[in-house]
Amino acid sequence: MEFNHADLFEGVADAVGTRTAVVCGDRRLTYAELDAHANRLAHHLRAAGVEPHRHVAIQLYNGVEYAAAILAALKIRAVPINVNYRYVEDELRYLFRDSDSVALVYDAEFDERIAAVLPDAPELRHLVAVGDSAVEGAVRYEDAVAAQSDARDFPPRSADDTYIIYTGGTTGMPKGVMWGMESMLRAFWNPTFPPPEKPEDVVELARSSGPMVMMPVAPLMHGAAQQATFISWCMGATVVYTRRFDAAEVWRTIERERVNSLTITGDAMAIPMADELARGGYDTSSLLAFVSTGAILTGTVRERVAALLPNTMILDRFGSTESGSTAEAVAGSAPEKGLRFTPDVPDIAVLDDALEPVRPGSGVIGQLARSGHIARGYYNDPEKTARTFPEAGGRRWLLTGDIATVEADGTISVFGRGSQAINTGGEKVFPEEVEAVLKGHPDVYDAVVTGIADERWGSRVAAVVQPAPGASPDPDRLDAHCRAHLSGYKVPRTYAFVPEMKRSPAGKADYRWARQVAENA
Template sequence: MEFNYADLFEGVADAIGGRTAAVCGDQRVTYAELDAQATRLAHHLQEAGVEPGQHVAIQLYNGLEYITALLAALKIRAVPININYRYVESELVYLYTDSDSVALIYDVEFDERVAAAAAHAPKLRHFIAVGGESAVPGAVRFEDALRGRSTERDFPVRSGKDLYIIYTGGTTGMPKGVMWEMEQMLHAFWNPTMPRPAKPEDVIAQAAGSGPLVMMPVAPLMHGAAQMNTWIAWWMGATLVYVRKFDPAEVWRAVEREKVNSMTVTGDAMAIPLAEELTRNSYDLSSLYAFVSTGAILTGAVRQRLSALLPNLMIMDRFGSTESGSTAEATAGSSPEKGLKFAADTDSIAVLDESLRPVEPGSGVLGQVARTGHIPVGYYNDPEKTARTFPEIDGKRWLLTGDIATVEADGTIAVFGRGSQAINTGGEKVFPEEVEAVLKGHPAVYDAVVTGVPDERWGNRVAAVVQPSAGHTPTFEELDAHCRKHLSGYKVPRVYAFVPEMKRSPAGKADYRWAKEVARRAAAPA
């Protein structure tokens, strides 16, 4: 056995086969049942000609079919590829072709888009449809792909160096596939509250020896955070609870019904509607003790609102990304409004200055958050971006995350924001996250995304795209006065664009390309 996800899951399934592995709606499956189902699908993929190292795309809503597909691909040493189910034809063509996928497992709801895009992806040759009959030529029903297939694990010997690819990004450009060796990924995303495994068998023993635990990744499985939360939970021997599509009422019903202990969301975009649902309806949430945000930080106002609604809840912010793994936890009292501060999980985390040298604690020098040790191989099909993002320094490979930060005198890392989104106005840098957090602290603001628009004098002006709260119509003057109480003058938005609904990814990440265009139109002379 190696630190290979398929090896490890099979070991866990053998050790705790009767325990429930996952639940979605009225469907539930044990570890042994899920392993057998994935083995059947793996044999079908082999029969369809999918070979080790080839890529299997997954374009599904959350469900047991998604995790079955993940496991099936890994069992035959193929590589699963996550597909954003909101993508339109041109975006799908890009992702199918950039990923070199040879097979696609998809929901029949996407038939029209799949058929149109697949015609322009010559390597894509095998299709498995979930949820009924498909109009895509040659598509096999998911049930038929499983029917009659063997549950014998007669697969090639696997390796901890087998690849796992997660496509990420898309807020400012098309997504890129982050390539991980599985052994490196397991350690990078390891739960820091658990002992680190010295050998693969330690993972099995830990899962087998754990008590009953029910965990819920709220984000879609097409997002890396939900996939990583799934594996982390299985290495703890836990039961996973999913909802097919994000709906606040359905999430809380699932928490109540399945007695969820810990749930993971992606920032305010999920936390706000979940909080609003709790103000309208009551649920028995007595089983829930942990509410974790990863991939996006909770603003102080939203955290306070959740604390008031669920006073016994432990609320945590985890700092990390698809490239960096889980790297740090927010310190007590930290928030985008007050300043984000994180305590690193390991000594492989640093802040590197412009010369790629460690920032001296307490110096106030700005640099990039960086990680060495357990990091990805690079970006699929993009050697230039790989070279920029993963430089070698004194014989050691580093990941540059792009997050701008400094190191406090006590060793904590103060993060200001993503460098690529920083707005340069009159020589001053404004980080959108800080301004967004202040705006969302106003009762008339439901959501906000901050960006820059061109300005002849200052280079850029700060602009805010705002979705008002229901029943509110905030004015420029009202929001301006609110911001000036909490921000330096140069950080205060000069342009506001009010929209009925904010455009975000299914995981809740801001679409800065869209926001910039909306703000640009609002700033244009009448």
């Protein structure tokens, strides 16, 4: 057995085969059933000519098929490629070409877009459709699985096999983050449990763990949901999905499946979930942990969720697709009050401009970095890889892009993402802080802050605001609210009001779109 996610899943399936591995809607498969199902799909892909190290794109909503497609690719040492199901034709053309995908597993609902881009993606030569697809040459998923053996007769795998997670798209086209299997496992490992010394330790953890029920709420096309799934399987837990995000369906599922821990991504999911929970009628007594990862909860939202779930731990995890899960928010930390995190791993530092570690308590501001178990780099982009993963002091570092400093007690204060910082008259403004303050106003449902050109100051702070239901925010009142919590130079000078905020399916802000909206305002 290797530290390879396919090997580990197979070992867990052998150990706890009768436990439920995955649930979505009215479908549920045990570990043994999911393993056999994935074996059949793996045999189909191999018979279709998918060779080791080639790439299999997955353009699906959440479901059993998504989980099986990831496992099937890994079983034959192919590389699963996550596809954002919101992508339009130009974005799909880019992703299929950039990823060099040779096969695609997709929902038939995306027929029109896929048919339009196929002529421009010549390497994409095999299609497997979930549902009735009209795309020429597509094989029905059900037929593909039914026609194959469920035997586990695959060649040996390696702990160094590649896994790719495409991320980004809010400030530029997405990039494929490349990981080695063992490094990825260790980077995203649940810090509640000791890290495994050998692969068999993972199987023993699953065997000895109780029947936990975990729920990644984000779509599986998001790296956080994929990693939450793998870590849950390493614990022998049941993983529960909803096909798409709907707050009421999430709470109904939590009640029905007795979910113990759920993972969301920031305010974009927490706010509608809190709204729905406040309407009442849901049994949340099974829920032990409410975890946000990939996007930090603002203080007002966190306090509201905590009041609605008084017996549940509310946790903020800090990390990225390139770094894994690295730290946990200090109690009382929030974007509007100052973000402070306690590192989970020893390889975290803040590096200054010379790539030297910042001395704790010095007040020197630098860039948050991680060494050790980090991604290999970006697929098809050696220049970005070189910039983001430099070597210094005999170590290879990941520069996360987050601007931070180290406090005297070793905690890390994070000010914001450097690429989104607004330079207005020589002062730096981090959008996350201003967004958090705006979302604390009762008339504001959501807010994204960006910089737009200004003749006098170079850039001005601009806010795109989605009003709360039934509210009509007044710029003067928002201005007064912001000035009560922020220095004057951080206060938005331009407001644009929109009926609905544009975010990724995982809740990430679309800053390109916000900038265009603000400029038009």
